[in-house]
Amino acid sequence: MLKIKKKCLHVFIILLASANLIAELSGDPGELYPLKLNKNIDTYLIIENQGSSYALIPLPFDKQGQSIKFNGQVININKKDFGESRITITNTSMVNLSEEDSIRASKEFKIINKALNTHTTNYRPELNFIKPVEGIISSRYGKKRYINGSPRSPHLSLDIAAPAGTDIIAPEYGKVILIGDFFYAGKYIILDHGYGLLSSYSHLSKIDVTNDQFIEKGQKLGEVGSSGRVTGPHLHWTVYLNKTRINPESLIEEKFLEGLL
Ligand SMILES: [Zn+2]
Structure with missing residues (x-):
C-alpha cells in the first residue's frame, strides 16, 4: 500500500515538473516581456491590466539562447535569425580611424554612455509611440553588420531613409x-521618456531642440541628414529600456501594448 502511494507521489512530482517546463517564460531578443508581478516595484516600468501589474523586461539581443532572471523568475531568450546587412563606406578614414578621431570617438562614447544611464521617475511613458519620420525602412533591428566586408557589431537600431530635410x-x-x-552619430539627440525608456536620433542635418527641453509627442526634433558616419541620408533611431537596446519597430506597431498582454 505504502509502495503504491510512493509511486503515485513520484508520478505527481514528474507531472508537476513537466507542467513547469511547459509554463517556461520566453521571448524574442529585442522585445519586451510583460512579467506578472505580485507587488509593485516603484522604479520599474510597469503596466496595469485587469487588476494585475506587469513589469516590462527588455530581452537583450546578446543573450540569445540564454536566460535572464528578474524578481526570482527566469525568462528564456529565443534564438532568432535577423539576417545581415553589408554596407560600403568609401571614406576609409571613417572606418580605420586616425589617432585623433579615435580619441574623439572614445570621449564621445563616454558622454553618450553617461546620458544613457539617466533614469527618472518624474513622468511615465505611455508606450504609444508614433513613427518619428516618414520614410522607407532601410535597415532593421538585429542585422549582422559588415562594413567594407569586415564584421562589426550588430545593428540594434532602426534605419529609416528619407530625403535630407525631412522632419523628425x-x-x-x-x-x-x-x-x-x-564622430559616428553626427548631429544627435537623446530623449528621456521616463522609467529608463530613452530614444536617440542620429545623422540629423539640423537640430531644432535644446538641452533640458520638454518635448510633446509629435513635436519636431530636427531634420534628416547625413552627418556622422553614413552611406546616405537617413534616421538611425535607437530605443533603450534600462540601457538595453530594444526593437524600435515593435514600439510603433499598432496596439503595441495590447499585443504584449
Ligand atoms: Zn542605423
Whole structure:
C-alpha cells in the first residue's frame, strides 16, 4: 500500500515538473516581456491590466539562447535569425580611424554612455509611440553588420531613409537630455521618456531642440541628414529600456501594448 502511494507521489512530482517546463517564460531578443508581478516595484516600468501589474523586461539581443532572471523568475531568450546587412563606406578614414578621431570617438562614447544611464521617475511613458519620420525602412533591428566586408557589431537600431530635410518628430513625450555633433552619430539627440525608456536620433542635418527641453509627442526634433558616419541620408533611431537596446519597430506597431498582454 505504502509502495503504491510512493509511486503515485513520484508520478505527481514528474507531472508537476513537466507542467513547469511547459509554463517556461520566453521571448524574442529585442522585445519586451510583460512579467506578472505580485507587488509593485516603484522604479520599474510597469503596466496595469485587469487588476494585475506587469513589469516590462527588455530581452537583450546578446543573450540569445540564454536566460535572464528578474524578481526570482527566469525568462528564456529565443534564438532568432535577423539576417545581415553589408554596407560600403568609401571614406576609409571613417572606418580605420586616425589617432585623433579615435580619441574623439572614445570621449564621445563616454558622454553618450553617461546620458544613457539617466533614469527618472518624474513622468511615465505611455508606450504609444508614433513613427518619428516618414520614410522607407532601410535597415532593421538585429542585422549582422559588415562594413567594407569586415564584421562589426550588430545593428540594434532602426534605419529609416528619407530625403535630407525631412522632419523628425518625437514619437512620445520626453525630455532632451543630450544634443551634440559626434564622430559616428553626427548631429544627435537623446530623449528621456521616463522609467529608463530613452530614444536617440542620429545623422540629423539640423537640430531644432535644446538641452533640458520638454518635448510633446509629435513635436519636431530636427531634420534628416547625413552627418556622422553614413552611406546616405537617413534616421538611425535607437530605443533603450534600462540601457538595453530594444526593437524600435515593435514600439510603433499598432496596439503595441495590447499585443504584449
Ligand atoms: Zn542605423
